[in-house]
Amino acid sequence: MRDVDIRQVDRSSLADLRDIHVRKDSHDQPDIQDLLKQTANLYMYRVGEIVVAFDYSNNGKTVDDTFALMVQSGM
Numbered sequence: 001m002r003d004v005d006i007r008q009v010d011r012s013s014l015a016d017l018r019d020i021h022v023r024k025d026s027h028d029q030p031d032i033q034d035l036l037k038q039t040a041n042l043y044m045y046r047v048g049e050i051v052v053a054f055d056y057s058n059n060g061k062t063v064d065d066t067f068a069l070m071v072q073s074g075m
Helices: 032-038 063-073
Strands: 044-047 050-053
16 A cells, blocks of 8 residues: 555545544554554545645654654754
């Protein structure tokens, strides 16, 4: 699913991100099994008609941390 071309994907096959509710597991991490019940593709979603692609890294930073760094750098 990671290698699907964002320009070629069938939008109707993607979960709408507004409908996804991420629960945390006992280690305060996203419950991946619960997330997989809500979407088949962890790398691509849609928000309305807009397709959004995600890339995950295992660097210990949260999305909030990364976004704050982007704002601080003036991006």
